Amino acid sequence: MKRFFSVVLIAALLAPSFCLADDLPESQKWENRSDGAEQWFFHDLPRHIGNDFKYTFWNGYHLLFLAAGAGAVVGIHQADKDIQEAFQPERPLGATFDSVMEWGFHPLVLGGASLIAVGAAKLAHADKAALTAGTMLEALVITESLTVGLQYATQRGRPDGSGNTSFPSGHTSGAFAVATVAQVFYGPWVGVPSYMLAALVGVSRIDKNKHVASDVAAGALLGTLIGLGTAKFHKKEFSRYFLMPTAGNGAPGVSLAGTF
Numbered sequence: 664m665k666r667f668f669s670v671v672l673i674a675a676l677l678a679p680s681f682c683l684a685d686d687l688p689e690s691q692k693w694e695n696r697s698d699g700a701e702q703w704f705f706h707d708l709p710r711h712i713g714n715d716f717k718y719t720f721w722n723g724y725h726l727l728f729l730a731a732g733a734g735a736v737v738g739i740h741q742a743d744k745d746i747q748e749a750f751q752p753e754r755p756l757g758a759t760f761d762s763v764m765e766w767g768f769h770p771l772v773l774g775g776a777s778l779i780a781v782g783a784a785k786l787a788h789a790d791k792a793a794l795t796a797g798t799m800l801e802a803l804v805i806t807e808s809l810t811v812g813l814q815y816a817t818q819r820g821r822p823d824g825s826g827n828t829s830f831p832s833g834h835t836s837g838a839f840a841v842a843t844v845a846q847v848f849y850g851p852w853v854g855v856p857s858y859m860l861a862a863l864v865g866v867s868r869i870d871k872n873k874h875v876a877s878d879v880a881a882g883a884l885l886g887t888l889i890g891l892g893t894a895k896f897h898k899k900e901f902s903r904y905f906l907m908p909t910a911g912n913g914a915p916g917v918s919l920a921g922t923f
Contacts, residue, residue: 719892732884764867835882843890
């Protein structure tokens with residue numbers, strides 16, 4: 664029964680993410696920018712954050728996803744007690760696994776790793792990798808800011824009694840924000856393992872008795888939405904780093920465009 668609840672929870676976390684992660688236009692305008700790859704996009708951070716919110720919430724499909732996700736969170740909330748009892752007190756994932764997930768995927772650790780990755784990629788002149796890591800960092804900042812705001816606004820008590828910042832799960836929201844950026848930029852070969860790892864982060868928070876299932880589901884919803892909007896904006900803004908589908912003489916193909 665415990666394994667059944669774990670599988671159901673992971674499936675519930677992963678399902679909505681794949682519904683939207685590939686919702687990108689098949690063709691995009693390639694911008695002819697003279698500043699080239701050397702401009703670090705954090706130079707325009709205020710404009711970027713505004714566009715991140717625009718691409719996240721000013722989209723009918725995203726709002727529909729938000730509404731459906733909120734409904735799912737409410738539904739999962741009804742099963743919070745049963746799911747929690749399936750994990751406690753035995754903790755099937757184990758204390759060591761939970762601790763590794765807690766510290767390894769702490770929002771500050773994810774943010775620090777993303778920042779280091781930006782610097783390393785810039786030094787290596789790996790422009791797409793730098794863009795990906797920077798987009799992850801930007802998505803994390805927005806996601807965790809909203810997460811903390813919601814936690815203090817809702818004041819929901821943690822199941823282990825350690826505080827009143829349970830809803831939503833910050834570890835989960837950050838992990839799903841990063842996973843969604845990876846999915847949008849690199850596709851399912853990177854996205855699928857990233858989502859599975861993010862789901863394990865969420866389940867470990869239940870196993871550690873720090874969150875109930877609806878906290879985790881809400882974190883997954885928030886992280887996926889912010890990660891999706893942020894990645895969409897940056898993928899369009901820096902479209903010169905991505906392959907573009909083409910069709911010539913009746914034969915489909917791909918081309919890589921760039922500015923020099």
